[in-house]
Amino acid sequence: MPNGAGSPGPAQAGAPLRIGVLALQGGFAAHLKHLGSVGALGVEIRRPGDLVGLDGLILPGGESTTITMGMEQYGLVEPIRDLISAGRPILGTCAGMIVADSDHLGLIDMTTRRNAFGRQLASFEEDIELTGMDGRPFRAVFIRAPWVEELGEGVEVLAEVRGHPVAVREGKMSAFSFHPELTDDNRLHSWFVDQCRG
Amino acid sequence: MTIFMGMAEEATFRVKTGLAEMLKGGVIMDVVDAEQAKVAEEAGACAVMALERVPADIRRDGGVARMSNPRMIKGIQDAVSIPVMAKARIGHFAEAQVLQSLDVDFIDESEVLTPADEANHIDKFEFDAPFVCGATNLGEALRRLGEGAAMIRSKGEAGTGNIVEAVRHMREITSGIRHLGTLTSTELPTAAKNLAAPLELVRDVATTGWLPVPLFCAGGIATPADAALMMQLGAEGNFVGSGIFKSDDPERRAKAIVEATTHFNDPERVTAASERLGDAMPGIEMSALGEDAKLAERGW
Numbered sequence: 001m002p003n004g005a006g007s008p009g010p011a012q013a014g015a016p017l018r019i020g021v022l023a024l025q026g027g028f029a030a031h032l033k034h035l036g037s038v039g040a041l042g043v044e045i046r047r048p049g050d051l052v053g054l055d056g057l058i059l060p061g062g063e064s065t066t067i068t069m070g071m072e073q074y075g076l077v078e079p080i081r082d083l084i085s086a087g088r089p090i091l092g093t094c095a096g097m098i099v100a101d102s103d104h105l106g107l108i109d110m111t112t113r114r115n116a117f118g119r120q121l122a123s124f125e126e127d128i129e130l131t132g133m134d135g136r137p138f139r140a141v142f143i144r145a146p147w148v149e150e151l152g153e154g155v156e157v158l159a160e161v162r163g164h165p166v167a168v169r170e171g172k173m174s175a176f177s178f179h180p181e182l183t184d185d186n187r188l189h190s191w192f193v194d195q196c197r198g
Numbered sequence: 199m200t201i202f203m204g205m206a207e208e209a210t211f212r213v214k215t216g217l218a219e220m221l222k223g224g225v226i227m228d229v230v231d232a233e234q235a236k237v238a239e240e241a242g243a244c245a246v247m248a249l250e251r252v253p254a255d256i257r258r259d260g261g262v263a264r265m266s267n268p269r270m271i272k273g274i275q276d277a278v279s280i281p282v283m284a285k286a287r288i289g290h291f292a293e294a295q296v297l298q299s300l301d302v303d304f305i306d307e308s309e310v311l312t313p314a315d316e317a318n319h320i321d322k323f324e325f326d327a328p329f330v331c332g333a334t335n336l337g338e339a340l341r342r343l344g345e346g347a348a349m350i351r352s353k354g355e356a357g358t359g360n361i362v363e364a365v366r367h368m369r370e371i372t373s374g375i376r377h378l379g380t381l382t383s384t385e386l387p388t389a390a391k392n393l394a395a396p397l398e399l400v401r402d403v404a405t406t407g408w409l410p411v412p413l414f415c416a417g418g419i420a421t422p423a424d425a426a427l428m429m430q431l432g433a434e435g436n437f438v439g440s441g442i443f444k445s446d447d448p449e450r451r452a453k454a455i456v457e458a459t460t461h462f463n464d465p466e467r468v469t470a471a472s473e474r475l476g477d478a479m480p481g482i483e484m485s486a487l488g489e490d491a492k493l494a495e496r497g498w
Binding site: 024025026047061065066094095114119120121125126127183 | 205206207208209210212213216217219220221222223224239242243244245279280281298301302303304326327328434456457460461464
């Protein structure tokens, strides 16, 4: 298991970046695959010790209640806050966006609405315009997705769908209500890994 | 249905399997009312399966087991925010239509209910709602995918609290996948014939080394160690039916099975989760089941 024994700080030049993916429940496997495809080393995070030596962290999609409860139960909340204090970038997708909001971890100054588009029958995929993605459209897959309800002044909106923010960034924290890990397009993971490289 | 932008596509295969992807690593719990659904959600279930009676009671009571009452399903949808699944009888596409019109998140075409069609399964491509289907081996899994299923689960033997059949089915499926990976492209058509499965899907599995949809375990999980066992055998998540609400302390057992599913590779965690639980459901030895009492033999 990749934990504890990891390097104490960010990777040295040349070494692949270690990016954690919270693996309590949800779509973590697809994120790990995408990280590999952009040359980073994905690490499954289930225990506090797994967070040692990370260059960044992804909070994946899944069920936000299940993930939130697990984070509390397994003592992951404070270590993740410490990671932020240490300046590591964090990216949330779908449930991970909810986990990052002001009502949960408070990583981004925003509130979110769960299942905002509706139940599964209202789930959809759509080409969207996403800031930072070299102008080409981004195929976004929305599964029982949230949207951003209210956001603070320092929060930048990177994409909107149906008039609601679905991609936001504040400092080194970013959150997307869709699933970039469910398509073959790895531009967003590449963008995130670049941020982790600092 | 989409009036904005005109570009959104709903109910694509990716959107259907996408929900199954998000259920991975989690536990889907059978519930018969809103109260149980709340208990399941608070214990960390990633979804609930709404049904009239849990499989253990269906076994005990006999008679025809059908789709649940729509009012009960609505009550559960109102009570929880996690996805709500519901079961339709094998081949009973009108029950599936009702479930889709109720806006359920996933439909389980299930051998736990009494089959409505002994020759044909539902044409699942006709539906916008995603389907999960049971399988006992790779050929059966691929036939269900060929009909449009977005998720596969082992059948196991529901309502017995006995994991032996789920183990058999999970090993059948995963060893079948590994075997395909050893074949040359020349040998795949014969493999497809022998599996009675679509060649295109056989080729896909041989190339990728896995099903094109998530594979979960169902049918017989009663303890945290059962859940950890199935995850180590290759399940990507667990369905638990009678095992929770037929045990002494459903709340605690539900939490423990969720914990063991997450930390399946961590025996200390599974041990801790297994302590202080009351009695598991009693369980039934397979040889005590008559051949016609085996639910896994329903469907083909």
